[in-house]
Amino acid sequence: MILSSSWVIPVSSPPISEGAVVLDGERIQDLGPTAEMLRSYPGQQVRDFRGAALLPGLVNVHSHLELTLLRGYLEDLAFWDWIQRLTRTKYELLTREDLGISALAGVCEAIRSGVTTLGDAMDLGTSLDALTASGLRGVLFQEIFSPRPEESDDRLSDLEGKLANLEERIGFTTAGRNGPAGDRSTRINLGVSPHAPYSVSGTLFRKVQQWAASRDLPVCIHVAESEDESLLIEEGRGPMAETLRSRGIQWSAPECSPVQYLHRLGVLSRRTLLVHCVRLGAADFPILKQSGVAVAHCPKSNWKLGHGWMDLKQVFRAGIPLGLGSDSVASNNSMDLFEEMRFSLFNPSWFGRRDGPLDAGGTGEVFAAEKALHLATLGGARALGLSGSTGSLETGKQADLIAVDLTGIHTMPVYSPVTAIVHSARSSDVILTMVGGEVLFENGTVTTLDEPDLKKRVGRILQKMKPAGPA
Ligand SMILES: [Zn+2]
Numbered sequence: 001m002i003l004s005s006s007w008v009i010p011v012s013s014p015p016i017s018e019g020a021v022v023l024d025g026e027r028i029q030d031l032g033p034t035a036e037m038l039r040s041y042p043g044q045q046v047r048d049f050r051g052a053a054l055l056p057g058l059v060n061v062h063s064h065l066e067l068t069l070l071r072g073y074l075e076d077l078a079f080w081d082w083i084q085r086l087t088r089t090k091y092e093l094l095t096r097e098d099l100g101i102s103a104l105a106g107v108c109e110a111i112r113s114g115v116t117t118l119g120d121a122m123d124l125g126t127s128l129d130a131l132t133a134s135g136l137r138g139v140l141f142q143e144i145f146s147p148r149p150e151e152s153d154d155r156l157s158d159l160e161g162k163l164a165n166l167e168e169r170i171g172f173t174t175a176g177r178n179g180p181a182g183d184r185s186t187r188i189n190l191g192v193s194p195h196a197p198y199s200v201s202g203t204l205f206r207k208v209q210q211w212a213a214s215r216d217l218p219v220c221i222h223v224a225e226s227e228d229e230s231l232l233i234e235e236g237r238g239p240m241a242e243t244l245r246s247r248g249i250q251w252s253a254p255e256c257s258p259v260q261y262l263h264r265l266g267v268l269s270r271r272t273l274l275v276h277c278v279r280l281g282a283a284d285f286p287i288l289k290q291s292g293v294a295v296a297h298c299p300k301s302n303w304k305l306g307h308g309w310m311d312l313k314q315v316f317r318a319g320i321p322l323g324l325g326s327d328s329v330a331s332n333n334s335m336d337l338f339e340e341m342r343f344s345l346f347n348p349s350w351f352g353r354r355d356g357p358l359d360a361g362g363t364g365e366v367f368a369a370e371k372a373l374h375l376a377t378l379g380g381a382r383a384l385g386l387s388g389s390t391g392s393l394e395t396g397k398q399a400d401l402i403a404v405d406l407t408g409i410h411t412m413p414v415y416s417p418v419t420a421i422v423h424s425a426r427s428s429d430v431i432l433t434m435v436g437g438e439v440l441f442e443n444g445t446v447t448t449l450d451e452p453d454l455k456k457r458v459g460r461i462l463q464k465m466k467p468a469g470p471a
Contacts, residue, residue, distance in 0.1 A: 057116025062325025
C-alpha cells in the first residue's frame with residue numbers, strides 16, 4: 001500500500017513536499033516523492049491524504065492510563081494532598097474492572113490524539129489489556145511501592161510475581177516472544193517502576209535495581225518533581241517527612257539532591273527513565289549525563305501541579321536523551337502531545353538569553369519547532385529504547401504513523417508543515433493513526449475499540465465517584 005500526502009515529515013530527514021510512504025505489511029518499505037514512489041511500486045493500492053502531513057506517530061514517554069477516570073477529580077490540591085487522595089481513590093473507591101475501563105478510555109484518547117507509543121506506569125496490569133485491545137505500542141512499567149525498608153524482600157518478590165504474570169500474558173518466554181508476527185502483544189515491552197524517593201525505601205530501590213539489571217529491564221522513576229520531595233531528601237522535613245514519621249517509618253535524610261540520592265543508591269543507568277527532573281542543581285547535570293539516563297519531560301503536568309519547570313535548555317545542552325510525557329490526566333488534564341510540544345518551546349529556560357530566546361546556547365543549535373517535534377517522536381522513542389523500530393519514518397522501521405490535517409482555518413496558510421503542526425495544529429486534527437501497519441483510527445472512528453460503549457461505561461463509574469468527589 002502507498003500512502004501519499006501533501007507533505008511527508010520523516011523527522012530523521014527533511015520534509016518531502018508531495019511525498020509518499022510505501023508500506024509492506026507492518027513495516028515501511030520506502031518513502032520519497034509521490035511521483036517516484038508510484039513509478040517504483042506500480043500496481044499498489046494508493047491512499048491519498050491531500051492537505052495533510054504524514055509523520056511518525058507521537059511517542060508519549062510517560063502516562064498513567066489507569067488514572068484516566070481521575071481527570072478533573074483532584075483539582076486545586078496541594079501536591080501531597082493530591083497524591084494521597086489519588087491513592088485512596090484508586091485503591092479504595094475504584095475496582096480493578098473500573099481501572100480497566102480507565103485504561104481503555106486512556107488508549108482511546110491516545111489513538112485519537114495521534115499517539116502510537118506509550119511509556120506507561122501501571123500497578124494493576126490493566127494497561128496491558130488496553131494496549132493489546134487497542135493495538136498501541138508501548139513499554140509498560142510495573143509499579144512498586146513501599147517506604148518501609150523491612151518490607152523490601154516481600155515487595156521484590158511481589159514484583160517478580162507480577163512481572164512473571166505480565167510476561168505470560170504477552171507470550172514471553174526465556175527464549176523470547178512466541179507470538180506470531182503481527183500479534184499485537186509483540187508491540188509491548190515490559191519494565192519496572194520503583195515509584196519515587198518518597199514512596200520507595202533506599203533498600204527497595206537497590207534490590208529492584210539489581211534485579212532489573214539482571215533481567216535487562218528498563219526502569220522508570222519519578223524524581224525531583226516537587227518542593228515537598230526536596231525537603232524530605234535534603235532536610236528530612238516537610239509534609240512527606242511528617243507522613244512517614246506519623247506512620248512509624250524510619251527516614252534519615254541523605255541531605256543531597258533527589259538525583260544525587262538515586263545516584264548514591266546506584267540506581268541510575270542506561271536503562272533508567274527519570275520522570276520530571278524539575279528540581280535539578282548544577283551538580284545533577286553531570287550525573288544525568290554520565291549515568292546515561294533518559295528524561296521524561298512532562299511540562300504541562302509540572303505547571304498544573306505547581307511544581308514549575310524543568311531547565312530544558314541545560315538538559316538539552318547536556319545531550320541527555322529526552323522525550324515528552326503527558327503524565328496522567330489527573331494532573332494535566334489531557335493526553336495531547338501537541339500541547340506538550342508547545343510547552344517545551346515556551347519553557348522559561350529559553351527566555352532572556354543574549355543569544356536569542358530559542359538558541360540552545362553555544363552549540364549554534366536552535367530549539368525550534370523541529371526540535372519539539374523530534375522530542376515528541378524520535379527523541380521519545382530513544383528515551384524508551386525503541387528508536388530502532390519506531391519514532392521516525394525510515395525504511396525497515398515499523399509503520400507507526402499518523403496523518404495530520406492542515407486544511408483547517410486555524411492552521412492556514414501553511415508555509416512550513418512542521419511549524420503548522422507544532423505551533424497551530426491540535427490533536428483533533430489527527431485523521432489517521434496507524435501502528436505496525438494496522439489502522440487504529442480513521443474517518444473519525446477508533447477501529448479497534450467500541451468507543452460509544454466505553455463512554456457509557458465511564459458514565460456509570462462517574463455516578464459512583466460523584467458522591468465521594470471533591471467538596
Ligand atoms: Zn507519573
